[in-house]
Structure formats: C-alpha cells, structure tokens
Amino acid sequence: MHNGNSGFLIRRLKRRDREDLISNYYALYDEVKHNPSLGIPLLRRRPSINEEYKWFTGMLSKERKGEAIISVAEAEGKVVGMCDITKYSPRVEQSHVGTVGILIREGFRSKGIGTALLKDVIKRARPRYSLLSLHVFGNNGHAMHVYQKLGFRVYGTLHSGIVRSGNKIDDVLMCLKL
Numbered sequence: 001m002h003n004g005n006s007g008f009l010i011r012r013l014k015r016r017d018r019e020d021l022i023s024n025y026y027a028l029y030d031e032v033k034h035n036p037s038l039g040i041p042l043l044r045r046r047p048s049i050n051e052e053y054k055w056f057t058g059m060l061s062k063e064r065k066g067e068a069i070i071s072v073a074e075a076e077g078k079v080v081g082m083c084d085i086t087k088y089s090p091r092v093e094q095s096h097v098g099t100v101g102i103l104i105r106e107g108f109r110s111k112g113i114g115t116a117l118l119k120d121v122i123k124r125a126r127p128r129y130s131l132l133s134l135h136v137f138g139n140n141g142h143a144m145h146v147y148q149k150l151g152f153r154v155y156g157t158l159h160s161g162i163v164r165s166g167n168k169i170d171d172v173l174m175c176l177k178l
C-alpha cells in the first residue's frame with residue numbers, strides 16, 4: 001500500500017473492486033466520443049456486463065495465482081485506476097517479458113496516480129520479469145513522458161497502426177529493462 005498524502009492509495013486488486021473497474025472501463029466508451037484522441041484502445045463494441053464479470057474474475061484469478069501483477073488506485077472511496085503486468089507470451093523463451101497495461105479514469109489523470117501505479121507494479125515485477133513492454137498511442141505525449149521518466153525507451157513504431165474516428169495514429173512500442 002502506498003499513500004503519500006496525495007489523496008489516493010495504491011494497493012493490490014481486491015474482489016470488491018469489480019464494479020468500480022467495470023464502471024471505469026465503460027466510461028471510456030463515452031469519453032472517446034468527445035475525445036477521439038484518447039490514448040486507450042477499446043474493443044469494437046462495449047462488452048456486456050457478463051463479459052466484464054468474466055474478465056474481472058479472470059484477472060483476479062491470475063493475480064492470486066501469480067500470473068499477473070495488478071495494482072489499483074483508490075481515491076474518494078472509489079477505484080479510479082488500474083495497472084497490470086501480464087505475460088507477453090506463453091512461450092518459455094519469452095517468459096521473462098511482461099506486458100504493461102494502465103487505465104486512469106477521466107478526472108483523475110495528471111495527478112501522479114499513473115506514475116505511482118507504474119512504480120508499484122514495476123517494483124513488484126522485478127523478481128519475475130527482466131523486460132517490460134507496452135504500447136502507447138503516438139499522440140499521447142503525456143503518457144510517453146511518464147513512461148520515459150520511469151526508464152521506458154521507444155523500440156519501435158508501427159506507423160498508422162491505430163485508426164480511430166478515421167484518424168491514423170502511430171502505435172509506439174516501448175520497453176523497460178529491469
């Protein structure tokens with residue numbers, strides 16, 4: 001747990017977080033309508049509540065079995081962010097590589113929550129992984145700055161790898177050696 005008098009708490013995922021996390025994800029579908037440059041990939045259609053329950057149960061199970069590292073940020077009595085590291089590949093030759101995902105709810109970004117979440121999962125990843133990888137929208141300079149501040153480096157760009165609202169955006173690949 002982490003609370004640096006910043007108005008939020010970083011902690012491990014708990015069963016009670018399900019509804020907040022699903023609400024955060026669903027909110028992205030509305031947010032992208034008024035902010036098409038939002039740097040978070042979405043599924044083609046909003047998942048059903050049963051699909052989201054299944055996703056959450058799977059993530060909680062992976063965390064408990066040691067197959068994922070998941071931290072959440074709690075503020076104002078609700079979970080407002082999540083960061084996870086999962087295996088990059090099931091192949092034994094790539095078992096040292098983890099994939100990072102992060103989501104911060106609108107209204108809680110640019111408050112240090114993302115940095116705190118990333119620091120927490122990176123610290124917890126060190127015994128298990130020696131390399132972390134992530135994707136970031138090329139137009140999301142704020143996120144890239146945060147990642148670079150924590151030591152991530154660009155290792156490739158898939159030009160026009162993302163299409164949203166008819167706009168082509170670069171998919172930037174970043175990694176961190178632990």
